[in-house]
Amino acid sequence: xxxxxxxxxxxxxxxxxxxxxxxxxxxxxxxxxxxxxxxxxxxxxxxxxxxxxxxxxxxxxxxxxxxxxxxxxxxxxxxxxxxxxxxxxxxxxxxxxxxxxxxxxxxxxxxxxxxxxxxxxxxxxxxxxxxxxxxxxxxxxxxxxxxxxxxxxxxxxxxxxxxxxxxxxxxxxxxxxxxxxxxxxxxxxxxxxxxxxxxxxxxxxxxxxxxxxxxxxxxxxxxxxxxxxxxxxxxxxxxxxxxxxxxxxxxxxxxxxxxxxxxxxxxxxxxxxxxxxxxxxxxxxxxxxxxxxxxxxxxxxxxxxxx
Amino acid sequence: xxxxxxxxxxxxxxxxxxxxxxxxxxxxxxxxxxxxxxxxxxxxxxxxxxxxxxxxxxxxxxxxxxxxxxxxxxxxxxxxxxxxxxxxxxxxxxxxxxxxxxxxxxxxxxxxxxxxxxxxxxxxxxxxxxxxxxxxxxxxxxxxxxxxxxxxxxxxxxxxxxxxxxxxxxxxxxxxxxxxxxxxxxxxxxxxxxxxxxxxxxxxxxxxxxxx
Numbered sequence: 154x155x156x157x158x159x160x161x162x163x164x165x166x167x168x169x170x171x172x173x174x175x176x177x178x179x180x181x182x183x184x185x186x187x188x189x190x191x192x193x194x195x196x197x198x199x200x201x202x203x204x205x206x207x208x209x210x211x212x213x214x215x216x217x218x219x220x221x222x223x224x225x226x227x228x229x230x231x232x233x234x235x236x237x238x239x240x241x242x243x244x245x246x247x248x249x250x251x252x253x254x255x256x257x258x259x260x261x262x263x264x265x266x267x268x269x270x271x272x273x274x275x276x277x278x279x280x281x282x283x284x285x286x287x288x289x290x291x292x293x294x295x296x297x298x299x300x301x302x303x304x305x306x307x308x309x310x311x312x313x314x315x316x317x318x319x320x321x322x323x324x325x326x327x328x329x330x331x332x333x334x335x336x337x338x339x340x341x342x343x344x345x346x347x348x349x350x351x352x353x354x355x356x357x358x359x360x361x362x363x364x365x366x367x368x369x370x371x372x373x374x375x376x377x378x379x380x381x382x383x384x385x386x387x388x389x390x391x392x393x394x395x396x397x398x399x400x401x402x403x404x405x406x407x408x409x410x411x412x413x414x415x416x417x418x419x420x421x422x423x424x425x426x427x428x429x430x431x432x433x434x435x436x437x438x439x440x441x442x443x444x445x446x447x448x449x450x451x452x453x454x455x456x457x458x459x460x
Numbered sequence: 461x462x463x464x465x466x467x468x469x470x471x472x473x474x475x476x477x478x479x480x481x482x483x484x485x486x487x488x489x490x491x492x493x494x495x496x497x498x499x500x501x502x503x504x505x506x507x508x509x510x511x512x513x514x515x516x517x518x519x520x521x522x523x524x525x526x527x528x529x530x531x532x533x534x535x536x537x538x539x540x541x542x543x544x545x546x547x548x549x550x551x552x553x554x555x556x557x558x559x560x561x562x563x564x565x566x567x568x569x570x571x572x573x574x575x576x577x578x579x580x581x582x583x584x585x586x587x588x589x590x591x592x593x594x595x596x597x598x599x600x601x602x603x604x605x606x607x608x609x610x611x612x613x614x615x616x617x618x619x620x621x622x623x624x625x626x627x628x629x630x631x632x633x634x635x636x637x638x639x640x641x642x643x644x645x646x647x648x649x650x651x652x653x654x655x656x657x658x659x660x661x662x663x664x665x666x667x668x669x670x671x672x
Contacts, residue, residue: 182529182530182652182653183530196530196531196650196651196652197530197531197650197651244650244653284653286528286559286561286652286653286655287653287655287656288560288655288656288657288658289560289561289655289656289657289658290657290658291658338528
């Protein structure tokens with residue numbers, strides 16, 4: 154899989170050489186805005202809305218020792234849709250919200266479960282301390298703060314044996330992030346650092362206080378506008394989830410590590426509209442993950458920007 | 461947040477200065493008032509002044525230009541049309557290149573291939589932009605023959621050609637000025653933020669312009 158992805162990236166970069174120099178159509182302000190994820194508003198937009206459709210195919214799992222175990226007679230599929238919106242408050246500040254829903258199908262031997270529903274919604278603010286292109290020598294710096302509400306079904310509310318009906322954390326969480334981006338036309342490089350801190354909650358089934366471990370996320374991405382309105386990006390991501398604590402005691406072996414790579418493309422379809430496609434994969438060998446499912450994700454996104 | 465932003469800039473400048481010693485005082489704007497505050501240059505790097513143009517024109521339209529801003533590209537045809545309409549009536553148009561990464565060669569190339577159909581001047585250190593509080597491209601400023609600001613903002617409210625409900629802010633203002641009106645107008649402004657260089661900050665005492 155990894156070899157295939159590398160070959161795909163290499164092929165794309167060879168076939169579509171970046172537009173060069175100052176004559177490039179790329180604009181520093183806008184190249185990465187719609188490249189992947191929900192991104193940010195373009196400088197002339199009042200608000201943007203989007204729909205992201207993801208298909209996640211489970212291929213294995215990393216156990217708590219970090220050993221990779223490919224699925225055998227086990228199937229794990231998830232389709233997730235996410236409606237998102239963001240609106241400008243000022244030149245530097247914008248609000249955003251995400252409404253995800255998921256449909257999960259799992260099968261182990263003769264047992265199969267299908268479940269889903271609303272996942273945890275999120276809302277937050279993005280503030281651009283330094284905008285792209287504000288200083289020649291400095292990267293753009295943006296801060297994000299968000300609240301995630303436990304609108305999904307939590308693990309302790311699970312009704313199905315294989316947990317296909319679990320769609321959320323079961324706890325409020327606060328997130329904060331900082332992004333640094335450097336643009337040298339037609340290229341950009343971005344570093345995203347973030348943390349998610351779930352708040353304590355009491356499990357309904359046991360009545361005991363539980364706190365999911367804080368999460369640290371790091372993503373390094375780079376990309377280029379290869380032709381007018383078409384941006385290709387490569388993203389490496391790392392996530393570490395601290396162990397959970399029940400009744401104040403840390404649960405051994407509950408920490409998680411997830412590491413992966415994604416290739417993403419975005420195309421401006423027409424005024425206001427852009428399309429995104431990305432493929433995300435982990436590195437499926439022992440040591441490249443810990444206590445987490447191994448999945449390949451394909452994401453298709455449609456974005457409308459209003460101005 | 462502005463304090464935080466200033467702190468981030470100052471801290472980053474300090475760190476870079478600490479490691480590279482790169483922060484200098486290469487760009488120093490002349491002091492004074494009005495148009496004299498800027499150390500404008502022509503495309504050969506020679507000192508230039510707007511004073512004579514302003515004095516001899518019924519109105520002077522300053523258009524902040526950028527080589528890479530998509531908004532500048534979107535507005536170039538509309539600005540050209542306004543230039544062709546109003547230039548014969550004694551209105552001067554001047555493109556101001558304040559971006560630290562738009563060098564003379566870039567601006568000269570834009571003039572040569574017709575992207576900029578009128579005079580273009582360089583604004584090193586963005587001192588003219590700072591003086592007038594201009595922060596983005598393609599912002600527009602209109603001066604009367606006495607040098608007073610009569611219009612500040614955007615060409616129109618139409619961020620996409622053909623959009624309904626167009627309000628021709630700049631065109632209306634120029635028409636009224638030529639008809640003898642002394643009203644001033646200020647409109648919203650969007651666009652790409654003007655790119656600055658750390659060479660114009662710090663110990664030199666220069667700072668970024670305010671926000672519209």
